Amino acid sequence: MLLAASSYDGRRDSGLTDMLTVDGVWKTFRGVAAVRALTLQAEPGNVVGLLGPNGSGKSTTVRMIVGLLRPTRGCIRWRGTDIHQQLLAYQKIVGYIPEEPRLYAYLSAVEYLELVGGLRGIPRETLARRIDRYLELFGLDTDRHAPLSAFSKGMRQKVLVAAALIHDPELIVLDEPDSGLDVAATLALRSLIATLAERGRTILYSSHVLDAVERVCRDVIILRHGSAIASTSVTRLRELTETATLEEAFTTVAVDEDVAALGRELADVSSR
Amino acid sequence: MIRRHLPAPLGDEFDQFHLLCRGSVRRLLSAALLARDTDAALVATWALVLVATPAAMYAFHQLIDYSALGFQKASIVEHAIQVDRMFFLLYGMVVAALLAAATWEALLPDRADQEIVGSLPVRPRTVAAARLVASLWLAAIASAAISVPAAVFLAVAAPSHPALGYFPVVLVAHLIATMGASLFTFTLLLMARAVLALCFGAHASERLATALQVLTIAALAELFFFIPGVIPVLVDRLAAGDRFALLMPSMPYAALYSWMVGVSYPSLGFGAAMAPLALLLALTITIPLYLCPARRFAWRSLEMQPHQHAAVVSNVARLAVVALPASSAVRAVTTFTVTTLLRSRRHRLVVTAYFGLGLAVGTLSVLAGGMRGTLAFDRPETSLLALPLVIIFFLTLGLRTAFAIPSDVEANWVFRLSQPLVGSTGDAAAMSLLVLCVVPVTGLVVGSVLLLQWPTHDVLVLAVFDLACGCALTEWVLRDWRAVPFTCAPSGDVESLKSRWLGRIVPLLLFAFVNAAVQKAALRSDRAAAAYVVLAVIVWSAARAQRRWASRTLSVQFEASPSDSLSTLDLSEAR
Numbered sequence: 001m002l003l004a005a006s007s008y009d010g011r012r013d014s015g016l017t018d019m020l021t022v023d024g025v026w027k028t029f030r031g032v033a034a035v036r037a038l039t040l041q042a043e044p045g046n047v048v049g050l051l052g053p054n055g056s057g058k059s060t061t062v063r064m065i066v067g068l069l070r071p072t073r074g075c076i077r078w079r080g081t082d083i084h085q086q087l088l089a090y091q092k093i094v095g096y097i098p099e100e101p102r103l104y105a106y107l108s109a110v111e112y113l114e115l116v117g118g119l120r121g122i123p124r125e126t127l128a129r130r131i132d133r134y135l136e137l138f139g140l141d142t143d144r145h146a147p148l149s150a151f152s153k154g155m156r157q158k159v160l161v162a163a164a165l166i167h168d169p170e171l172i173v174l175d176e177p178d179s180g181l182d183v184a185a186t187l188a189l190r191s192l193i194a195t196l197a198e199r200g201r202t203i204l205y206s207s208h209v210l211d212a213v214e215r216v217c218r219d220v221i222i223l224r225h226g227s228a229i230a231s232t233s234v235t236r237l238r239e240l241t242e243t244a245t246l247e248e249a250f251t252t253v254a255v256d257e258d259v260a261a262l263g264r265e266l267a268d269v270s271s272r
Numbered sequence: 273m274i275r276r277h278l279p280a281p282l283g284d285e286f287d288q289f290h291l292l293c294r295g296s297v298r299r300l301l302s303a304a305l306l307a308r309d310t311d312a313a314l315v316a317t318w319a320l321v322l323v324a325t326p327a328a329m330y331a332f333h334q335l336i337d338y339s340a341l342g343f344q345k346a347s348i349v350e351h352a353i354q355v356d357r358m359f360f361l362l363y364g365m366v367v368a369a370l371l372a373a374a375t376w377e378a379l380l381p382d383r384a385d386q387e388i389v390g391s392l393p394v395r396p397r398t399v400a401a402a403r404l405v406a407s408l409w410l411a412a413i414a415s416a417a418i419s420v421p422a423a424v425f426l427a428v429a430a431p432s433h434p435a436l437g438y439f440p441v442v443l444v445a446h447l448i449a450t451m452g453a454s455l456f457t458f459t460l461l462l463m464a465r466a467v468l469a470l471c472f473g474a475h476a477s478e479r480l481a482t483a484l485q486v487l488t489i490a491a492l493a494e495l496f497f498f499i500p501g502v503i504p505v506l507v508d509r510l511a512a513g514d515r516f517a518l519l520m521p522s523m524p525y526a527a528l529y530s531w532m533v534g535v536s537y538p539s540l541g542f543g544a545a546m547a548p549l550a551l552l553l554a555l556t557i558t559i560p561l562y563l564c565p566a567r568r569f570a571w572r573s574l575e576m577q578p579h580q581h582a583a584v585v586s587n588v589a590r591l592a593v594v595a596l597p598a599s600s601a602v603r604a605v606t607t608f609t610v611t612t613l614l615r616s617r618r619h620r621l622v623v624t625a626y627f628g629l630g631l632a633v634g635t636l637s638v639l640a641g642g643m644r645g646t647l648a649f650d651r652p653e654t655s656l657l658a659l660p661l662v663i664i665f666f667l668t669l670g671l672r673t674a675f676a677i678p679s680d681v682e683a684n685w686v687f688r689l690s691q692p693l694v695g696s697t698g699d700a701a702a703m704s705l706l707v708l709c710v711v712p713v714t715g716l717v718v719g720s721v722l723l724l725q726w727p728t729h730d731v732l733v734l735a736v737f738d739l740a741c742g743c744a745l746t747e748w749v750l751r752d753w754r755a756v757p758f759t760c761a762p763s764g765d766v767e768s769l770k771s772r773w774l775g776r777i778v779p780l781l782l783f784a785f786v787n788a789a790v791q792k793a794a795l796r797s798d799r800a801a802a803a804y805v806v807l808a809v810i811v812w813s814a815a816r817a818q819r820r821w822a823s824r825t826l827s828v829q830f831e832a833s834p835s836d837s838l839s840t841l842d843l844s845e846a847r
Contacts, residue, residue: 029575066391068574091393102387104295106302106312118291119392121284 019043020065020171020202025074027060027226034060036226037074042204042219044170047197049217049234050206053254057226058206059099062175065204066096078171092120095169097177099206101156105149109140109159112148113166120167127166134162138185153180161189171202178209190216214246224254288394292402293409296378299385300403300410303378304371305618323367324417327360331425338429338436349435350535354507356426357529359495360446361522362503364418364454366495370488371414372461376481377617379407379465380562382474383573390574400566404559407462408455415454416447423447437533449529452551453522459554460521466561474573481617482624489628494635510543518543524550586614592707598699601692605700609757610707612679619674619758626670627663634662637785649724652734652795658788660717664742665783667709669776672749675701675757676832684759688830694823697756702746702816704757710742733801737791740808745783747815751822754829761831 020042027035035057042048052058063069065076067087076083083090103112110131117127135141138158148156157180164172174193178186193216197203207213213220214234222230222237230237230253234246241249251259278286301312304319334356341349372379381389381399389399423446430436437445461484468477509517510526517523527543589610593603613619641647641655649656678684692700718735726734794804 063574068386068390070571088393088395091391094391096391098387098391100387102384104299104302104388106298107295115291115295116392119288119389119394121287121393 019079020204021077021080022061022065023075023077025061025064025071025076027057027064027069028072034226035064035071035223038223038226038228040221040228040231042171042202044200044202045197046219047193047203047205047217049213049220050204050223051208051210051213051220051250051254052223056223056254058223059175060226061223062096062099062173062204062206066094066173067091092167093170095164095167095172097157097160097164097174099175099179101153101160101180103148103156103159106147108145108147109135109151109155110144112159113163116163117166122167130166131162134166138162154182154185157181158185161192165196169201171204172196173204173206175206176208177205178207178212186212210245210247210250220246222250222254229253285395285398289398289402289405292389292394292399293406296403296406297410300375300378300406303376304374320414320417323370323414324421327363327418328421328425330356330359331422335425335429338432341433341436344433346433346435349433351504351507351511353436354510354526354530354535355503357446357449358503358506358522358526360419360422360450361453361525361529362495364415364450365457365522366488366491367414367418368411368454368458369461369484370492371411372458372465373481373484373488374621375407375410376465376484377478379403379462380469380474380477380569381566381573383576386570386573390570396566396570397563400562400569404462404562408458411455411458412451415451415458418454419447419450422450441533445529445532448532449525449547452528452547453525456525456547456551456554457521459551459558463554463558463561466558466565469569470561470565474569474576478617482620485621485624486628486631489625490632490635493629493632510540513540518546521550586611589614589707592711593703596703596707598703599696601690601696602699602703605687605692605697605756606703606707609675609700609704612758613671613674613704613708616679616758619677619679622674622677623667623670626666626673630663630666630670633666633780634659637662651726652730652792654785654788654792657734657791658784660713660738661741661784661788662780664710664713664738664745665780667713668705668742668745668749671705671709672753675704675753676755676760676762677758678761679758681759681761684756684761684830687756687759687828692756692828694754694826694828695820697828698750698753698819698823701750701753701757705746705750706743710739710746714738714742730795733795734791736805737794737801737808740805740812741783741787744808744812744815747812747819748779751815751819753819754823754826755832756828756830760829 020040022038022040025035025038026033038057038061040048050058050061060069064071067083067090070084078090078093081090104115107115113131113134114127117131122130132141135144138161140155140158143151143155148159151159157177161177164174172193178189181189190212193203193205205213205217217234219233220230220237221228232240237249237253238244238246241252243249243252298312301316305312305315338353341352381396381403385399385403423443426436426446427439427443430439430442436442464480465477468480506517506520506523506526510523510530518527524543524547527540528547531540531544590607593606593610596603596606598606613623637655637658638647641653644655646653647655714735717738718731721731721734790804794800
């Protein structure tokens with residue numbers, strides 16, 4: 001079942017080029033397709049949610065969009081240009097928070113942010129000012145010189161958020177950004193995303209937290225087995241599936257199994 | 273300075289290169305660290321002191337020796353000094369190889385690097401160039417640490433005899449020749465790393481690190497015990513102008529050293545010219561090998577699924593563990609231990625260091641037998657029988673040391689919650705030693721002596737001997753073991769490495785060399801063989817019973833007490 005994109009259909013013909021376009025992209029690993037003929041668009045000021053069960057191809061899609069992986073087939077365009085034609089120029093305007101908090105664990109938060117900012121060519125004084133401000137706002141200034149190996153998952157995630165935003169990117173790609181964050185930081189992150197969208201940034205938000213997606217995103221794309229099975233606005237998706245929440249809509253569209261029965265069976269495994 | 277003269281795009285890339293170089297040095301040091309939470313700078317400093325000390329001490333010793341050479345003939349002095357110079361060259365080359373083995377996984381940007389840097393606007397070639405330069409810089413620092421003190425001592429000794437050379441020339445010649453030889457070796461290994469990664473993929477290339485580690489440790493030990501006997505032969509060949517000998521990696525640098533100091537051997541000029549050319553050629557090949565396929569390496573490292581190292585070996589080991597008669601807890605801990613060791617490069621590094629030492633000492637005993645004329649391959653001789661015992665001894669100690677280094681302290685909650693008994697963890701550690709060391713070495717012994725066409729009876733008896741001895745040794749090294757392997761956090765206390773090693777020399781002599789002589793005697797009759805086995809089994813059983821008895825009231829340790837802490841190098845006599 002493909003719930004066709006009512007919100008995108010109009011834009012496709014509008015001649016809008018100031019957007020991210022994923023056009024019929026495939027990605028295969030050793031002959032196995034992780035992403036199949038995926039098409040999506042994201043425009044400035046909009047937050048697009050990327051949903052799907054484990055192994056549905058969300059992270060592969062995200063990694064192709066930030067230029068970490070090359071599509072096997074199809075094309076990813078930014079403002080009408082294939083990103084791989086000018087990858088370095090494209091990566092300068094992308095901010096990325098990866099699913100796993102991968103960092104050089106022997107660096108401190110300041111050293112890591114200096115490395116990222118330096119590689120992005122931010123002038124030293126500006127970088128120092130931004131790093132100080134991010135660490136202060138995230139409550140990390142007392143741990144600024146501690147190695148990242150000593151940081152909790154939430155603290156590392158905050159460093160990654162700072163690293164993704166430090167160069168004021170135009171396109172922000174978030175892969176499970178709230179993983180490990182406490183309630184206050186999660187709420188602050190949602191507010192941050194909404195503010196950035198208001199300021200005209202293009203945002204792609206991949207998450208399992210459907211409540212967060214429902215609050216933050218206007219449009220969603222639901223992936224299953226590497227294909228988009230729904231690509232529309234959150235409101236329209238709820239209407240089409242005749243459900244009250246995004247969680248119910250997602251369950252209707254993307255979850256085949258009887259999750260309640262599965263839960264009961266799991267509980268029985270060790271008691272028998 | 274360079275930055276100011278570059279056009280804008282290149283200038284930006286230079287800035288990135290500069291930043292990445294600094295990061296790469298720390299990445300390389302981090303790869304060489306055995307424990308994750310240790311201070312890289314501190315460990316690097318101590319490691320430099322450790323490798324610089326033997327060369328400096330040797331040079332200082334020569335300073336005293338040379339002062340007594342005043343009335344010797346120039347030709348005799350020249351030959352003697354050539355031998356010493358060759359030692360410094362070989363030492364520098366082996367240390368460079370050791371550095372390459374220790375930092376092997378980080379010599380090329382890998383998946384972890386690409387995950388972090390891949391989404392940033394940085395060219396893969398910039399990352400690769402930074403890693404190459406950082407690697408060479410580290411090698412140069414290590415080489416300088418070895419060469420500078422020795423160069424100063426040898427230069428100070430120069431006025432003792434005209435044949436020793438002129439003071440400043442000796443200083444410069446020593447630095448250029450030894451550092452050139454070290455950098456040449458290191459560059460050759462960088463080249464090998466890149467070629468292997470290009471031809472066989474990153475995983476195959478990374479696996480070579482273990483073999484390289486064993487070889488370099490063995491070579492380092494041999495350098496002190498065995499090579500001093502070989503070096504004079506090499507010097508004779510150099511003096512005779514043997515051009516074929518110049519193909520050996522150290523020889524052109526020895527020729528360069530001699531040529532700079534002013535020794536008048538024939539065809540020295542040819543050898544001296546080869547030295548810088550060899551280094552230049554190695555660099556000329558290595559640089560494009562790093563830079564040209566950098567983009568390909570970057571894509572490939574991200575496209576490849578994370579690889580399970582040693583999957584086949586670990587499955588075989590797991591099957592062996594399942595077959596052992598033990599409780600489920602013992603089997604579970606044994607499987608965890610074996611799998612962790614096979615998958616953890618840091619722990620393998622420790623074990624291979626001990627294995628390399630064992631190989632060197634074992635080879636030495638065989639060669640010593642050969643020199644004494646007691647070595648024979650067609651019948652059991654003490655020098656040959658000692659070889660597997662030496663390897664079992666070092667490997668068992670290496671594994672015991674590796675067990676005490678935690679793999680991931682934060683993950684040990686699984687064991688904390690299940691609270692295995694101390695006796696069970698000791699049994700599991702003992703079984704792991706059997707599976708990882710005693711049984712494979714015994715198997716190798718059986719295979720080797722079968723190849724030597726020994727009588728089947730002798731082969732079987734020898735296998736039983738080595739198994740029984742290995743089991744007894746296993747219990748001896750684990751007599752105070754109270755932890756699940758790889759889960760106990762070190763206390764942070766330090767103790768002298770010297771004291772432990774002195775305490776192990778006597779057990780080594782007893783277990784390997786005296787024991788080999790006893791084995792030789794026991795192999796002469798069935799009755800003696802049976803008595804030997806019974807005695808070994810009694811020792812084993814007694815040690816096992818003592819361990820289990822001592823552990824009955826204790827609980828499993830997850831944080832080491834100061835006396836049980838991991839050995840760290842502490843050369844200070846002040847405490």
